[in-house]
């Protein structure tokens with residue numbers, strides 16, 4: 001039977017993620033795109049748990065745990081080890097949450113990106129420290145409830161994609177689990193490119209975002225269709241918008257099912273809608289210019 | 291770079307890859323999905339979106355692996371034919 005994405009599953013059932021966790025769907029697709037010849041490096045994040053407690057593993061590929069601050073540095077070492085053994089084939093992938101990517105491990109990926117190390121760095125962005133119980137991170141959007149921002153986060157989300165691009169890396173992309181074919185294609189493409197590749201995956205989290213688990217894919221889709229999480233890729237400096245709806249859906253449609261946005265008053269909503277629209281206009285201008 | 295000899299084997303700390311399948315996560319489930327195969331169009335979206343990788347493809351139509359399904363309801367929510375219902379799990 002022909003399917004639009006590969007059938008081989010390299011993530012096994014029995015893993016420990018919460019019901020409806022988007023990051024597990026993301027890992028399934030990522031490995032469908034990369035294949036078996038992959039070694040994963042994971043810093044402290046939900047995936048430290050999802051990958052299984054020793055001596056078990058939920059993955060059919062090797063995985064190495066790294067400290068919060070040093071996933072990219074660890075991956076450099078793994079890559080150097082493979083090269084020393086003459087293995088140029090295996091992909092080394094860092095699979096990190098936003099806490100490690102936006103905050104604690106920033107220096108280590110920045111160094112690796114700047115040196116052009118040959119690795120794929122993936123950030124599955126669930127917009128807070130979920131593994132430790134929903135504390136705010138640099139990825140948490142403005143106005144959002146977390147345990148450490150009980151009356152709403154007062155700072156805007158850090159623009160990580162811009163930060164990455166400023167490192168002149170070989171490939172950068174965003175990917176959403178609501179678009180499996182686009183997702184798998186990007187990972188297959190990243191596998192074939194040399195140098196530092198980066199993919200940011202949008203990762204809805206039912207307990208941390210306070211919504212019913214059946215809405216996970218729906219929210220991932222709404223984030224794309226409202227312009228909260230645009231799908232694009234930048235290859236050797238060339239920008240491509242992968243999906244450009246003729247008209248964006250109103251932001252409120254994406255926020256409504258999520259308890260973490262309950263405290264947002266109409267004024268704050270209007271301000272957030274304004275910044276989403278403004279960023280979308282910038283992307284459209286960039287598309288027109290490319 | 292000179293080729294290095296393979297290092298001495300480290301002690302095995304992972305018993306075997308993909309071994310979490312010993313963990314039957316069906317006990318997490320409150321709701322249980324049921325597919326009405328007569329209405330199913332075989333679009334396979336339920337297979338694609340399942341976070342547990344527990345929807346199998348024995349043929350052109352999907353089959354849910356009840357040993358691992360956590361009852362999240364993503365498949366029912368996403369099924370375009372609306373042929374998956376989420377029913378209350380029977381008391382164990």
Ligand code: SF4
Pocket residue numbers: 016017018019020021022023046050126130131204205206207208
């Ligand atoms: S806390 Fe959120 S991100 Fe972490 S495993 Fe649960 S659903 Fe997934």
Ligand code: SF4
Pocket residue numbers: 323339340341342343344345354358359360361362363364365366
């Ligand atoms: S309810 Fe959730 S875990 Fe069960 S088959 Fe559907 S998508 Fe998979």
Ligand code: SF4
Pocket residue numbers: 325329330331332333334335336337351352368369370371372373374
């Ligand atoms: S999503 Fe619905 S229609 Fe599509 S294969 Fe699954 S059960 Fe059948």
